[in-house]
Amino acid sequence: MADKKEKLFSDFSPVSTEQWMEKVTADLKGADYEKKLVWKTNEGFKVKPFYRMEDIEGLATLNALPGEYPYLRGTRKNNNWLIRQEIRVTDPKEANAKALDLLNKGVDSLGFSINAKELSAEYIATLLEGVHAPAIELNFSTCQGHVVKLAELLVAYFDKKDYDVKELRGSINFDYYNKMLTKGKEKGDVVQIAKALLEAIQPLPYYRVLNVNALTLNNAGAYISQELGYALAWGNEYMQQLTEIGIPAGLIAKRIKFNFGVSSNYFMEIAKFRAARMLWANVVASYKPESLSDCENRGPNGECRCAGRMQVHAETSSYNLTLFDAHVNLLRTQTEAMSAALGGVNSMTVTPFDKTYQTPDEFSERMARNQQLLLKEESHFDKVVDPAAGSYYIENLTVSIAKQAWEIFLKVQEEGGFYAALKAGSVQKEINETGKNRHKAVAQRKEILLGTNQYPNFTEAANGKTPVGSTCCCGGNDNCEKDVQTLNFDRASSEFEALRLETEASGKRPKAFMLTIGNLAMRQARAQFACNFLACAGYEVVDNLGFPTVEEGVEAAMKAKADIVVLCSSDDEYAEYAVPAFKALNGRAMFIVAGAPANMDELKAAGIENFINVRSNVLETLKSYNAQLLK
Incomplete structure (x- = not known):
């Protein structure tokens, strides 16, 4: 056996691109292939989910050798x-x-x-x-x-x-x-x-x-x-x-x-x-x-x-x-x-x-x-x-x-x-516009900065650390006279850092309490999402295993001296839980619903104003919360 040479893939028949696409289409279950799997880069061209040998046929780049023109x-x-x-x-x-x-x-x-x-x-x-x-x-x-x-x-x-x-x-x-x-x-x-x-x-x-x-x-x-x-x-x-x-x-x-x-x-x-x-x-x-x-x-x-x-x-x-x-x-x-x-x-x-x-x-x-x-x-x-x-x-x-x-x-x-x-x-105009678009993408979590706009360290404090700024040619600030427009060098995380430093400097660290209730999988997922969302502003977050009634959840939140109560459940159950929870809280803390339920308009009509979900602009939302909570 040791001397026997085996061709490991000889028993496997080749699979054509058409066969791969048939399998992909089947697994998509009717979803649009282009929208689901094809990535359009910031550069403007499309990237497919898989490539095969025929995708490089005819490329002149294949003829190049190291060290040669x-x-x-x-x-x-x-x-x-x-x-x-x-x-x-x-x-x-x-x-x-x-x-x-x-x-x-x-x-x-x-x-x-x-x-x-x-x-x-x-x-x-x-x-x-x-x-x-x-x-x-x-x-x-x-x-x-x-x-x-x-x-x-x-x-x-x-x-x-x-x-x-x-x-x-x-x-x-x-x-x-x-x-x-x-x-x-x-x-x-x-x-x-x-x-x-x-x-x-x-x-x-x-x-x-x-x-x-x-x-x-x-x-x-x-x-x-x-x-x-x-x-x-x-x-x-x-x-x-x-x-x-x-x-x-x-x-x-x-x-x-x-x-x-x-x-x-x-x-x-x-x-x-x-x-x-x-x-x-x-x-x-x-x-x-x-x-x-x-x-x-x-x-x-x-x-x-x-x-x-x-x-x-x-x-x-x-x-x-x-x-x-x-x-x-x-x-x-x-x-x-x-x-x-x-x-x-x-x-x-x-x-x-x-x-x-x-x-x-x-x-x-x-x-x-x-x-x-x-x-x-x-x-x-x-x-x-x-x-x-x-x-x-x-x-x-x-x-x-x-x-x-x-x-x-x-x-x-x-x-x-x-x-x-x-x-x-x-x-300068083109690059600054790109920087503006990327900052917006960071604010909406379309571009992820681990530890800043996603999965922040819940307990971290700056402890005096402040961003190192750049100085202009006059040595002091950016208001000096310029011959031409300059580039903006604000880092992608700069606005989130300013938000979190504002929270820390205020001496008031808002406490966000997760009122988890109903469907086990959905309440856990929503609580995790909300904790990550609110911790981006440096808020203290308190997760929970669940409550049998919204009234008990609100009572626990008030006992914990919460500044924010986040209702975490499934979209279907919000019709049952949201308004009673809001009324039980009775304005004693900010009330947030984690998600974008189909009955959002009805909930808004009942007085519920705050909703956080994957479509939220995280940065702008947290800025508005800071404006209310850090007074």
Whole structure:
């Protein structure tokens, strides 16, 4: 028997798509297939409940190979991404000590945020003392008006250290357009600054200095296709403006770095990175970049194809991080990190879980660092290149996202390019409208934030934690004068957090008592729903096993000093229980019916005003309750 080779599936006959559909249709029992099982994404395309081999037949993406043009499956033949950690430099000596410590803990990419006023040769030497630059990636950000000086200082420092410049990898985060999106300000001439920066950094061939910070769009709540479409237009703006003044296209493309965010939409994020590389390779190819002496990858007409290799840094999103139940942020960032790793990014930063309410401490930074180390050292995500390749689902997602993003890219080009679109405010308007729609979806629980608008921790208190806000270019508030419209960076959970903090600050924690009666299954389900609903505002909730009469339930609620009494039963039984319970309560507490019974109009006519159900706008409902209960 041990030598017998068995074909495990030889006894099973193949099942056609038609047979699958017959079974699905039967199980739906007359329900509409499109409405029940087909998901329409925020991006505007439809996702089927299952995919089969015929769904990928004819897709050009299947012909791609890792490390080969158009780089859909990656810009390299391995998946060894760099683990990056950010350091805000207040003192160069202290930052240096921290950097050296991080390098001993598994980090191989450092990001330094530098105070421009302190820039000097001595400052850079102190900051990088003992750091062997060829062994890691070094990334720097500073005031946009000082990036050229920073480049000159770095070149001088590395020259003095006598490093082989071909071994040095890193970036300077110059992004004129990002300042317009975040601060609403324009300062200087983007073309002249970029030209001077390219000239200054010329001795360091592998330093990327023209940045596309699409992370900004992600943190403002952009849909995936918007983030990608605008990122392509963003990068193309550099290409277009700088080639017009005579800078070679290949040189420009090799200096551009894309910084993307990663949301919790697991499979679509994997597809986004695959689509991004393919589309950018095509954008660069349209400029017919000339082959330089170091080019090893030439197209049929001698053009430089390696210029189209998209350099991608990914950072987990801040948009969906929460202040309450903050350790759930670890789950969010972990799946996001998985998406980025499987999507083949070049480097990654995992956002510490406590970023929403404090400057990340040593513990949260360690956890963020280890999330990536675990993916490498224990899960071996770095050992396989593009494991999503050939997946019926992800291959279709890749094509669908690419199409939607390309449409956005073309629309921006029709407006005159990314800069013109920013000046007109169309990019900001679209992203802010998306953010508004997503906030509404969170308010209605159509978009779930675990621990915030669904399944909150009933006993958690903020205990002084408050959301960390952003400051504008004037350093104080958002009322400073702006040249263009800016993006709104309110996190998805911000309004629920404000509601819950309002409850806590009032010193009055309303008590909600579940008056459970009648049908056992329905009263338990309704009680659980109501408890989760009301706890989102920080209310104390009291569940019960059930009462034989509504009068006994009301009496128990009054004995418990309840501020709210929630009637939990079946829709049919509300005709029997609702009005008697309401009358027995006699205005001594707020009365709520959990559900949307058919006789709701009759109950309203009897004076019952409050109903909570799956169609309720949770946020607006709780705001109105706070207005009544916290007086």
